[in-house]
Amino acid sequence: MKPAWDQLMEAYTGHATAVVADVDCTADGKSLCDMVGVRGYPSIKWGSPDDLQDYKGGRTFDALKKFADESLKPMCGPANLDLCDDAKKAKITVLMQTSDAELDAMLSSIESAISLVEQTFKDGVAVLDARYKELSANKGPDFDAEVDKLLCCS
Incomplete structure (x- = not known):
């Protein structure tokens, strides 16, 4: 490349x-x-x-x-508002008039929400992983042999 x-x-x-x-x-x-x-x-x-x-x-x-x-x-963006549609122009205008402190608070809130979603995902994966290990352990030592019999040579 x-x-x-x-x-x-x-x-x-x-x-x-x-x-x-x-x-x-x-x-x-x-x-x-x-x-x-x-x-x-x-x-x-x-x-x-x-x-x-x-x-x-x-x-x-x-x-x-x-x-x-x-x-x-x-x-479209702050440097090229003339290229924006009315809805985007309005959003950009509001954000440009927002104080740094308010923007920081908004960003902090968004980052907290992202962290919460990521933690929920990790927790869900951990539950699934534990269940997978439990099911794998309980399938029994003859499971693979039984599957082979069913699939190819019964």
């Missing part, structure tokens, strides 16, 4: 509204990668720097170029 990405960076060098770049997440770029949620390599993120999304398309130059040509353009 690296040659295709390098070719795409070359094609977008000096572009008026789009930047195509790479970041080494194992070196100086690690903090940036952590901040935008890079979990594996190679990862491609796209969109507004304030709201990067995972790219899930092809990894050839042609696929990357087609996606870039169609998608890398100014998007």
Whole structure:
């Protein structure tokens, strides 16, 4: 993929509204990668720097170029309110007028809700894992032999 990405960076060098770049997440770029949620390599993120999304398309130059040509353009956001529909413009306007303290409180509330959902999921998996182990232990030593008889050679 690296040659295709390098070719795409070359094609977008000096572009008026789009930047195509790479970041080494194992070196100086690690903090940036952590901040935008890079979990594996190679990862491609796209969109507004304030709201990067995972790219899930092809990894050839042609696929990357087609996606870039169609998608890398100014998007709705605080810097481009004129590109937003009325509903998004209203939401952004409200958020821009919200104090830092209120935004911090909102973020804290969202993070708490996410933590609760994640803990509920982990607890559910633990219950399922315990039940699986119980069922596996109770199937009996002759279970595999009985299954073999039923499936192939009875």
